[in-house]
Amino acid sequence: xxxxxxxxAHGRPPTLPNPPDRAGPPRVxxxxxxxxxxxxxxxxxxxxxxxxLTLLVVLLLLWTVPALLDWAVLDATMAPADIALCMxxxxxxxxxxxxxxxMILFGPYPPAEHWRPALAVSLFASLxxxxxxxxxxxxxxxxxxxxxxxxxxxxxxxALMHGGVAGLAVVETRLWGGLPLTVILASVGIAFAFLLxxxxxxxxQSSMPVVRIVCIAYIELMRGVPLIxxxxxxxxxxxxxxxxxxxxxxxxxxxxxxxxxxxxxxAEAVRGGLQAIPKGQYAAAKAMGLSYWQSMTRVILPQVxxxxxxxxxxxxxSAFKDTSLVxxxxxxDLLGTAKAATSNPDWWGLFIEPFTFISAIYLxxxxxxxxxxxxxxxxxxxAGAHD
Amino acid sequence: MTEQxxxxxxxxxxxxxxxxxxxxxxxxxxxxxxxxLVVCGPSGSGKSTLAYCLNGLEPHDAGRILFDGMPLDExxxxxxxxxxxxxxxxxxxxxxxxxSVLENCTLAPRLVLRLSEQEAHRRAMENLERVGIxxxxxxxxxxxxxxxxxxxxxxxxxxxxxxxxLFDEPTSALDPEMVKEVLDVMIELAQxxxxxxxxxxxxxxxxxxxxxxxxxxxGRIIHQAPPETFFGDQQEPRIRRFLADITTG
Numbered sequence: 001x002x003x004x005x006x007x008x009a010h011g012r013p014p015t016l017p018n019p020p021d022r023a024g025p026p027r028v029x030x031x032x033x034x035x036x037x038x039x040x041x042x043x044x045x046x047x048x049x050x051x052x053l054t055l056l057v058v059l060l061l062l063w064t065v066p067a068l069l070d071w072a073v074l075d076a077t078m079a080p081a082d083i084a085l086c087m088x089x090x091x092x093x094x095x096x097x098x099x100x101x102x103m104i105l106f107g108p109y110p111p112a113e114h115w116r117p118a119l120a121v122s123l124f125a126s127l128x129x130x131x132x133x134x135x136x137x138x139x140x141x142x143x144x145x146x147x148x149x150x151x152x153x154x155x156x157x158x159a160l161m162h163g164g165v166a167g168l169a170v171v172e173t174r175l176w177g178g179l180p181l182t183v184i185l186a187s188v189g190i191a192f193a194f195l196l197x198x199x200x201x202x203x204x205q206s207s208m209p210v211v212r213i214v215c216i217a218y219i220e221l222m223r224g225v226p227l228i229x230x231x232x233x234x235x236x237x238x239x240x241x242x243x244x245x246x247x248x249x250x251x252x253x254x255x256x257x258x259x260x261x262x263x264x265x266x267a268e269a270v271r272g273g274l275q276a277i278p279k280g281q282y283a284a285a286k287a288m289g290l291s292y293w294q295s296m297t298r299v300i301l302p303q304v305x306x307x308x309x310x311x312x313x314x315x316x317x318s319a320f321k322d323t324s325l326v327x328x329x330x331x332x333d334l335l336g337t338a339k340a341a342t343s344n345p346d347w348w349g350l351f352i353e354p355f356t357f358i359s360a361i362y363l364x365x366x367x368x369x370x371x372x373x374x375x376x377x378x379x380x381x382x383a384g385a386h387d
Numbered sequence: 388m389t390e391q392x393x394x395x396x397x398x399x400x401x402x403x404x405x406x407x408x409x410x411x412x413x414x415x416x417x418x419x420x421x422x423x424l425v426v427c428g429p430s431g432s433g434k435s436t437l438a439y440c441l442n443g444l445e446p447h448d449a450g451r452i453l454f455d456g457m458p459l460d461e462x463x464x465x466x467x468x469x470x471x472x473x474x475x476x477x478x479x480x481x482x483x484x485x486x487s488v489l490e491n492c493t494l495a496p497r498l499v500l501r502l503s504e505q506e507a508h509r510r511a512m513e514n515l516e517r518v519g520i521x522x523x524x525x526x527x528x529x530x531x532x533x534x535x536x537x538x539x540x541x542x543x544x545x546x547x548x549x550x551x552x553l554f555d556e557p558t559s560a561l562d563p564e565m566v567k568e569v570l571d572v573m574i575e576l577a578q579x580x581x582x583x584x585x586x587x588x589x590x591x592x593x594x595x596x597x598x599x600x601x602x603x604x605x606g607r608i609i610h611q612a613p614p615e616t617f618f619g620d621q622q623e624p625r626i627r628r629f630l631a632d633i634t635t636g
Contacts, residue, residue, distance in 0.1 A: 284481035288495035289471030
């Protein structure tokens, strides 16, 4: 164990006294330029290949950026405009988005009630963000607060979306679509798949042969089929196999397919983490008199979860994007509503704009997830690395 | 009455196999209350397996272990119950790296003994004080030296108020300069009257603290004697060779 020495009392080595009136802006500017030049030499022109690569990239940018700028800004058309004007100008038709963005975000939800899904999504997003602050989780009071807030908040969210209480008009679930549907599919899917994956991963390590075989078979089966076939089976095959008087809501069928599919992938990530925990940790927990569940929940899984943050978030991100596959069973998630917007007769023939719009939404959410993952890794990454 | 007090641990005909390999080939052993036992022997002699069987971490294949008159057996479901009365200190410390030193010590008392947070905290600080490491209570284990970690591991085991302490080569993974600080804690513990089974090659500790030294080879106890006899006029050639080997390093 290396000894850590306190830093010297003075943070930096003594420098020559610098008269304040001489240290004017020109001097700072020069050092800044020098520093940038040094950076450029080291990173852009450090040898012939590096220089060639830099020049190629610059050429590529010169070729693409002006065209992109022309399309997105210079030749673009804002409202008020119609499709004819857009076609004439040739650039991006932002007027179309200005006309259809609410329909893309909220789908067939009644336009007069759009504030409800908007409020619900914002409320949900702020709750998620608040729950992801590690400082809140670190304190028992914070944990209690979060656990106390979530159940009523979920009820409020359902009440907002569905209505029928507090004077809100009822909006049936078949009218839910766009961003709220994507958020529900992804968050419910990820949450339940995560819980199921813990059970599957532990089951796969179980000493009971039946449990182990069932878990292995399940994981291999789910990983062996494409998600699309699962969705199609859930939406077409499942209703055929059930008695005629039993119906499962289409949303639930899709949701179930997501949970079952991604649980298998997450279970393998958890298993990888479980295998990396030294045997001594199990032995120590057992020797202290902890039961199987106590050692798992208090000793083993906390270390496993810290270890597998990157691979878990990777699966979360792909799960979030893959909710768009419900388009094959005609559900109007964000991709579904964007596609519906392209068949709007007023804006017939425009594809890029709505898809650019939803791509931006997906990009923002996924970047936020990956940023948060790096934050967690920095905070917890080193713990668990030692025996 | 006192002479007839039954031993704390009674082992009869204990056997353990790993596949075809017989790690324990019939062990008979009594450990009296308050007795300090040192178990030694060449590597592969079954010492560690004996320790792991004594608290049921490894289920045994044949024979019986009675702990305070109760059979200790995984299949009877008593091993889990009795384990909380048996403290174990491992060769590689096995502290929980995601918890602070203090949390390492309070976890099991809170979960297993259902102590209140204050009571578990008080007991943890008391034992950390005892091993001389209370000032590190808020640190993570990986911030401590090996010797400090092992002392925390001893404190962690003591927080369960065990009636028997098992030490499985507690100093083997330590740098030489840290061995003493751990042995000092163990000697203090031995003097306090704790029943101890120490698997160790530290013959200095055996001389200073043991009531009896048990020598194992090939899964059997081949000799046992108080330290003065064991180190004095040793006739058994295997033990003489062993003692010569460990003193030359």
